Amino acid sequence: MNHKAFLPILVLSSILVQPVFAEDTERTAPFTAAELEAVYTANIEKRAGDILKVLALTDEAKTGRVKDAIVAQYRSLRARDEALDNMFQALSKNAPGIETNRAAILKVLSQQLHNHFLTRLTAELTPEQVEQVKDRMTYNKVKVTYDAYCEIIPKLTDAEKAKILAALKVAREEAMDGGSADEKTAIFQKHKEGINAMLNANGHDVARATKEWEAKQAQASAK
Numbered sequence: 057m058n059h060k061a062f063l064p065i066l067v068l069s070s071i072l073v074q075p076v077f078a079e080d081t082e083r084t085a086p087f088t089a090a091e092l093e094a095v096y097t098a099n100i101e102k103r104a105g106d107i108l109k110v111l112a113l114t115d116e117a118k119t120g121r122v123k124d125a126i127v128a129q130y131r132s133l134r135a136r137d138e139a140l141d142n143m144f145q146a147l148s149k150n151a152p153g154i155e156t157n158r159a160a161i162l163k164v165l166s167q168q169l170h171n172h173f174l175t176r177l178t179a180e181l182t183p184e185q186v187e188q189v190k191d192r193m194t195y196n197k198v199k200v201t202y203d204a205y206c207e208i209i210p211k212l213t214d215a216e217k218a219k220i221l222a223a224l225k226v227a228r229e230e231a232m233d234g235g236s237a238d239e240k241t242a243i244f245q246k247h248k249e250g251i252n253a254m255l256n257a258n259g260h261d262v263a264r265a266t267k268e269w270e271a272k273q274a275q276a277s278a279k
Contacts, residue, residue: 100130107192111185118180125176132169137235166233194231197244198224208269209260223251
């Protein structure tokens with residue numbers, strides 16, 4: 057799939073800006089569309105740059121291609137969400153409740169973008185480096201969450217640890233396509249609920265273990 061098919065659609069939102077003064081008159085100057093686009097571009101360029109620092113590629117041409125792939129993916133995800141918002145807003149006028157179909161359409165579009173993105177990455181990076189990109193795009197939630205489970209429930213078996221890690225990696229694949237940090241967090245939370253159910257069924261009391269762990273943390277910080 058050609059990511060260019062998902063050209064970004066700029067949607068202006070209400071933004072509070074600092075007042076500026078002209079001829080002693082206070083006024084509010086909203087950002088122009090070009091200024092908003094410049095801010096967004098700088099933001100995703102920084103995200104891509106942070107990922108490239110972790111990869112530490114030495115080939116300049118390859119670095120450029122990987123950066124282009126990452127930036128294009130961020131733009132495609134934003135364009136996907138904006139296109140869906142516009143489409144369902146228009147359809148809802150004549151078909152109330154049509155929004156319930158959003159999840160199904162989102163899943164199809166996301167999978168196409170996901171596959172295309174991974175194809176571009178695997179053409180340039182090793183499997184280990186692709187893993188690093190996935191982790192950085194999801195705020196290293198796999199490692200952070202896995203380590204937390206191991207600390208909170210120290211009696212986990214190797215089999216349970218393997219299941220936790222596998223479930224978190226599934227969450228990561230889905231969260232990579234999230235359009236915001238909140239969406240990515242919600243995806244991981246959904247999968248954590250499945251992990252908790254598995255652990256509780258195996259005889260662990262996740263809620264109790266978590267409370268006990270939090271109490272120990274509070275005691276430690278109070279000393």
